[in-house]
Amino acid sequence: MDASFHRAIKAGLKNFVRNGWLSIATTSVIGLTLFITSILLGLLFVSSYVLGEIQDKISVSVYFKTNASQEKIDEVKKDLEIMPEVKKVEYTSRDDALMMLREKYQNNEVIVESLREIRENPLEASLSILVYDPSKYESIENKLIAGKYKDLISKMDYSDHRGEIERLNKIIKSIKKVGFLIILTLVAVSVLVTFNSIRLTMYTYRAEVEIMRLVGASNWFVRLPFITEGILYGLFAALLVSVCWYPLASYLAPFFVSSGLQLDLVELLNQNFIYVLGIEISGGVLMGAVSSFIAIRRYLRA
Amino acid sequence: MIEYRDVDKVYDKDLKALSNINIKIKPGEFVSIVGQSGTGKSTLLKLLTREEFPTAGRVIFYDIDLGELSKKELPFHRRRIGVIFQDFKLLPARTTYENVAFALEVSGKSSDEIKKNVPQILDIVGLGNKFNSYPRELSGGEQQRVAIARSLVHHPEVLIADEPTGNLDIINTWEIIDLLLKINKLGTTVVLATHDKETVDRISRRVIAIDDGRVIRDQEQGKYML
The missing domain is CATH 3.30.70 (Alpha-Beta Plaits)
Incomplete structure (x- = not known):
């Protein structure tokens, strides 16, 4: 089993390199999915941060006689x-x-x-x-x-801000609700696109799978190279997207500063890069591996 | 011993591919199965590799009822059989050497065994100088030889050849048939399905003729007659 495992992984690596264009295309699709998801999550994070900042600036004063x-x-x-x-x-x-x-x-x-x-x-x-x-x-x-x-109290100036506070309150709630809905929808769409592009990749392999099974390959031996390939797609996509974060953050940072927010995007990224990378990689790898696993399943029947 | 016992195979309600097949093939035999396209030759062979199940009857392979093979046992069964096809079915992304080595990798053989066996078998089929060629760089005859090498490398008891010369010119056809005869001489049972009259007549071994899913003739040292 050990030798087979090793070989299957190696075969996956080879496939990845040999099918250059297909690999690039599939990696790009996963990369885009990750990118869109991350951007949306980032937006949600920044908007809650901004709203938090604004909330912090709104206070009510009680004046005493x-x-x-x-x-x-x-x-x-x-x-x-x-x-x-x-x-x-x-x-x-x-x-x-x-x-x-x-x-x-x-x-x-x-x-x-x-x-x-x-x-x-x-x-x-x-x-x-x-x-x-x-x-x-x-x-x-x-x-x-x-x-x-x-x-004791002479007045509260809550009333003066009542309108603004209520409006802000509504905005915050709807941004959270709508934001999550949009994210969920887009993530679902991207996962489907990823799954389909991997399915197409697997479709081009169907003859190979047939041969593997005819020469007596066990189902796992057939699966492993493709899952390895799926993992590689996800891994490279994640690395690619993570690398893109720095230029993007540096590009956007001035806008945040000029709008008076105390949010240094680059610094924030520096502090959290390990997490960002970890999340991207786990997301990408999971997406690639699971899609491959499901896509190859139909060729393993009988 | 391979045995078909009262085998029927029905694909759809009206499409009866095989009916009442009774054949025994002894170890070491060279059997040609002849008949026109669509008479059920390939189905007969697919029952042996367990790509298909019989609708009725049983297929026995060396005391094993193939109908009772579990999913787990299937790969091991297939390693006891070598298969070659009209369209070669080589892995296009792998070299000659890798295509042949693949059959051994699959059965978990050690790297040392692979390094020893693969060059040997490639020499036997006459491809000792084409280790690093990809299938697209080889002629039809050469590709079929790679396929034969792959099917033989784990020393199967039976070699199944499904129209192996269908895509080849006359010279290459003879070479492949000679190779099959040589393999048979070394002890491997060969089951050849073909509709090529000249080939069968030249081989002059047991011939089983099939028409419309039935065995219509079974002769030792037969000729192609329908």
């Missing part, structure tokens, strides 16, 4: 922090708010002048709340305004 004591505000903060849907609560004191305002408008004479005129700090302390799921803002708002703290 100027007479609210520090203890009370701390209590509210603590209460918020133990809520499971709350990701982060940031406190801005009245002084901090004033400082930030001054800094922001340091070149604006009118504002600087009016602040000096008022003397007293007109700003309110605030808590900026970040949640995991934007749809939860409303329930937080209800809790705060209807609950025991309602006398």
